[in-house]
Amino acid sequence: MLSQIRGTWPLIGCWSGVRMCQTGARTKSSSSGLFIGSGLVLQSRSTDVHHNLALEDWIDANVDLQHCSILLLWRNRAAVVIGRHQNPWTECNLPAMQRMGIPLARRRSGGGTVYHDLGNLNLTFFTSKKAYDRKRNLKVITEALRQVRPGLDVQATDRFDILLNGHYKISGTASRLSKKSSYHHCTLLYSAERSVLTTVLNPSHFGIHSNATPSVPSPVANLQDYVPSLQWEELLDALVHQYNAEFGFNSALNLVDPADESVFPGHQKFASELQSWDWKFGKTPMFSVHTFLELKDNQSLAQTRAKLHMEIKNGLIGSCELDIPADWLPKRLSGELSALLVGERFCPHRAAAALSALLRFESGDLKDRLHNLCDAVLSVMG
Amino acid sequence: MAAVTRGSFSLLRRMLSHQYHHRGFRSDWTLKPHVFRCDTKLQLLSSRLLHTAMMFRGPIVQFKLSDIGEGIMEVTVKEWYVKEGDKVSQFDSICEVQSDKASVTITSRYDGIIKKLYYDVDTTALVGKPLVDIETESSSEVIQEEDVVETPAMAREEHTHQEIKGHKTQATPAVRRLAMENNIKLSEVVGTGKDGRILKEDILNFLAKQTGAILPPAPFQEIQTPVPAPSLFAAEPVSTPAATQPSPATPKWPVFTGKDVTAPLKGFSKAMVRTMTAALKIPHFGYCDDVDLSQLVALRAELRSVAESRGIKLSFMPFFIKAASLGLLQFPVLNASVDEACQNITYKVSHNIGLAMDTSQGLLVPNVKNVQLLSVFEIAQELNRLQMLGVSGQLGTAELSGGTFTLSNIGSIGGTYAKPVILPPEVAIGALGKIQVLPRFNDGGQVIRAHIMNVSWSADHRIIDGATMCRFSNLWREYLENPAKMVLDLK
Numbered sequence: 001m002l003s004q005i006r007g008t009w010p011l012i013g014c015w016s017g018v019r020m021c022q023t024g025a026r027t028k029s030s031s032s033g034l035f036i037g038s039g040l041v042l043q044s045r046s047t048d049v050h051h052n053l054a055l056e057d058w059i060d061a062n063v064d065l066q067h068c069s070i071l072l073l074w075r076n077r078a079a080v081v082i083g084r085h086q087n088p089w090t091e092c093n094l095p096a097m098q099r100m101g102i103p104l105a106r107r108r109s110g111g112g113t114v115y116h117d118l119g120n121l122n123l124t125f126f127t128s129k130k131a132y133d134r135k136r137n138l139k140v141i142t143e144a145l146r147q148v149r150p151g152l153d154v155q156a157t158d159r160f161d162i163l164l165n166g167h168y169k170i171s172g173t174a175s176r177l178s179k180k181s182s183y184h185h186c187t188l189l190y191s192a193e194r195s196v197l198t199t200v201l202n203p204s205h206f207g208i209h210s211n212a213t214p215s216v217p218s219p220v221a222n223l224q225d226y227v228p229s230l231q232w233e234e235l236l237d238a239l240v241h242q243y244n245a246e247f248g249f250n251s252a253l254n255l256v257d258p259a260d261e262s263v264f265p266g267h268q269k270f271a272s273e274l275q276s277w278d279w280k281f282g283k284t285p286m287f288s289v290h291t292f293l294e295l296k297d298n299q300s301l302a303q304t305r306a307k308l309h310m311e312i313k314n315g316l317i318g319s320c321e322l323d324i325p326a327d328w329l330p331k332r333l334s335g336e337l338s339a340l341l342v343g344e345r346f347c348p349h350r351a352a353a354a355l356s357a358l359l360r361f362e363s364g365d366l367k368d369r370l371h372n373l374c375d376a377v378l379s380v381m382g
Numbered sequence: 383m384a385a386v387t388r389g390s391f392s393l394l395r396r397m398l399s400h401q402y403h404h405r406g407f408r409s410d411w412t413l414k415p416h417v418f419r420c421d422t423k424l425q426l427l428s429s430r431l432l433h434t435a436m437m438f439r440g441p442i443v444q445f446k447l448s449d450i451g452e453g454i455m456e457v458t459v460k461e462w463y464v465k466e467g468d469k470v471s472q473f474d475s476i477c478e479v480q481s482d483k484a485s486v487t488i489t490s491r492y493d494g495i496i497k498k499l500y501y502d503v504d505t506t507a508l509v510g511k512p513l514v515d516i517e518t519e520s521s522s523e524v525i526q527e528e529d530v531v532e533t534p535a536m537a538r539e540e541h542t543h544q545e546i547k548g549h550k551t552q553a554t555p556a557v558r559r560l561a562m563e564n565n566i567k568l569s570e571v572v573g574t575g576k577d578g579r580i581l582k583e584d585i586l587n588f589l590a591k592q593t594g595a596i597l598p599p600a601p602f603q604e605i606q607t608p609v610p611a612p613s614l615f616a617a618e619p620v621s622t623p624a625a626t627q628p629s630p631a632t633p634k635w636p637v638f639t640g641k642d643v644t645a646p647l648k649g650f651s652k653a654m655v656r657t658m659t660a661a662l663k664i665p666h667f668g669y670c671d672d673v674d675l676s677q678l679v680a681l682r683a684e685l686r687s688v689a690e691s692r693g694i695k696l697s698f699m700p701f702f703i704k705a706a707s708l709g710l711l712q713f714p715v716l717n718a719s720v721d722e723a724c725q726n727i728t729y730k731v732s733h734n735i736g737l738a739m740d741t742s743q744g745l746l747v748p749n750v751k752n753v754q755l756l757s758v759f760e761i762a763q764e765l766n767r768l769q770m771l772g773v774s775g776q777l778g779t780a781e782l783s784g785g786t787f788t789l790s791n792i793g794s795i796g797g798t799y800a801k802p803v804i805l806p807p808e809v810a811i812g813a814l815g816k817i818q819v820l821p822r823f824n825d826g827g828q829v830i831r832a833h834i835m836n837v838s839w840s841a842d843h844r845i846i847d848g849a850t851m852c853r854f855s856n857l858w859r860e861y862l863e864n865p866a867k868m869v870l871d872l873k
Contacts (some may be wrong), residue, residue: 112486344649356782357653
């Protein structure tokens with residue numbers, strides 16, 4: 001079954017690429033032989049961050065973007081999305097996210113970390129690599145906003161952000177270039193939960209050294225705070241209208257369901273990959289942890305300090321060195337702990353299962369101290 | 383339709399490439415690489431000191447970093463998908479680069495072997511300068527034009543077709559390799575894929591028809607349709623949906639295309655080995671019994687709605703756990719612990735009863751702390767919490783350590799009898815089978831329906847004797863067979 005559409009042509013028409021897309025939009029060839037294609041506007045019904053990211057992957061892999069450009073509008077329930085080469089442990093507060101039930105997702109494009117929720121609109125501009133033009137895409141957004149609210153001070157910057165009133169960031173950009181195609185996606189803060197945003201994007205970790213792409217923090221604002229009368233539907237319509245006007249297309253807004261395998265066969269495969277630990281965490285560039293652990297004996301209230309050094313590659317602990325005063329715990333115990341962690345995921349839950357087994361073999365004071373050490377090591381992992 | 387074919391084809395292709403990189407397999411694509419290698423070896427043997435270009439079949443091509451677009455002159459190399467010595471095909475991913483928030487996957491333009499990587503990870507690569515050196519095969523096609531010029535969709539597909547007797551047969555490199563390894567001509571196989579494409583199943587069907595044997599499942603994950611299994615001792619060729627070929631005169635043995643995979647045990651698995659090795663040192667004895675849960679089933683049915691109104695799912699486990707704790711009050715030796723040398727025994731006051739839980743990681747045993755202080759409802763609450771943590775993979779050391787006695791509800795998966803292994807430093811464990819409805823005689827000699835569950839206990843025979851275990855089990859059973867008795871002794 002084709003998903004419900006608001007346009008007048010079936011969706012499948014565009015996939016062929018050589019046929020005409022959408023409502024009577026004609027493919028023109030200018031005299032120079034350049035192929036000007038047609039455009040399609042889609043809106044995803046899903047609010048699942050993995051399904052939507054997988055939809056982007058699907059379109060990038062399956063649609064011939066030489067002859068057809070696409071604008072995809074989507075939004076997600078609360079999630080944190082990191083860039084392709086970023087380190088989740090340094091970018092966001094993983095324990096807080098877990099408590100709040102906010103998932104982490106890693107997208108395939110570069111750039112920094114963003115917080116998504118239903119008050120944030122995402123736009124993805126799919127084009128051929130030749131037609132890749134981020135400035136032009138951002139112009140669609142700024143012009144659309146000026147159309148509905150003339151005089152609104154929105155400007156695109158050199159870093160491809162959009163600033164409101166010259167100061168507040170309302171949109172950030174990232175993109176992905178493939179062999180022949182490209183996509184440029186950006187956010188648009190309409191009414192996101194600012195307090196949640198601040199909490200989750202404040203990393204809980206220190207002592208991590210990595211060459212992963214760092215995010216550049218900026219003060220943000222919601223459009224709705226400055227333009228309270230702007231409705232969501234009004235914003236969407238303005239964007240669609242401006243997209244058509246800018247690129248000479250004539251597409252209506254089509255609702256699509258990414259999970260519908262009859263329209264998007266193979267989508268589930270993309271989604272599964274994006275949801276896997278190996279993708280989300282395993283793709284983190286190599287990094288190391290150098291930190292101090294404050295250890296406490298709950299019985300005697302004695303305290304001490306240990307040094308921890310770990311090297312993590314592909315999300316797995318490659319090496320682990322624990323330097324603990326010999327009078328606190330016998331060296332063999334810290335050695336056993338380190339040995340047990342090597343090769344395991346840099347994940348507190350996996351490590352907890354392994355370390356709990358170690359605790360079985362100790363008793364009394366030694367066990368308490370060992371337990372305290374285990375918890376300290378696990379807290380480093382998020 | 384050309385773009386759809388190209389699209390789904392390139393999707394398949396890209397996915398294939400990704401999997402190969404993941405597993406360390408290199409896609410093998412034509413016969414030529416094998417021939418090439420043999421030749422080189424011969425040449426090496428004959429002229430060891432000569433080190434000229436004559437030894438290589440094809441030229442070494444400097445694959446330059448092509449124009450990314452938007453006037454970008456340099457990028458950062460973020461990840462390499464290949465290393466020196468790896469084989470690549472055209473369109474395989476070589477590396478991932480990033481520039482100015484744009485992430486780009488660089489794919490190979492050539493078939494060949496990677497000879498040199500010009501950059502390390504996190505260094506800057508310049509557009510127009512060499513990225514890798516690839517030793518190509520002399521007869522392979524090379525697309526010379528720039529990325530930005532549009533090529534008709536058909537050109538790319540032609541590259542991977544095997545031309546046999548002038549008839550183009552469509553098949554992915556993995557399928558062609560499978561055919562080649564089994565000496566099958568693709569022209570003899572009927573393709574059931576799109577546009578007559580030959581799929582892995584078609585090759586396997588072809589083999590199965592020839593040998594009449596069941597073939598083992600293949601390791602590659604490209605296609606999910608199951609292989610039909612013909613009868614093992616079929617005298618005549620079995621007909622399958624794709625069959626149009628008569629069986630050849632000489633049957634061939636099935637070729638197993640799987641490969642053993644060896645990996646070191648790490649982390650949790652390593653810990654498990656240690657625990658179980660220690661467990662082996664404990665002399666176990668087993669004791670089993672049947673429990674008639676008919677009355678408990680009725681009781682739970684009554685109480686279920688009450689628990690749900692309080693937001694808790696009530697299973698049988700809270701009753702089993704509470705009954706065990708009441709039993710341990712009478713037989714504290716079962717809640718004890720011995721040191722490794724078995725010199726001292728410690729009688730533990732807290733009844734921290736562990737629940738064996740089957741999670742995605744394997745067997746985890748979180749425990750409910752201080753069951754001797756908890757009501758059945760409170761135990762049910764704690765169980766709900768532990769189960770939720772277990773499902774989301776969030777059990778911590780607090781939940782996973784400190785257990786003194788364990789129950790394993792293997793019956794929830796299936797099974798009746800078991801021989802559970804004691805988890806040191808504990809001294810006893812019970813495995814609960816599934817609840818079955820079986821015929822039993824009542825007091826009046828009539829046959830009635832009874833809900834019967836088997837329990838299999840194991841205990842450390844160094845400190846626990848058979849009689850103790852038997853009496854504990856009887857007490858536990860009595861509490862469950864007659865829940866009213868539990869009410870009498872509840873603390």
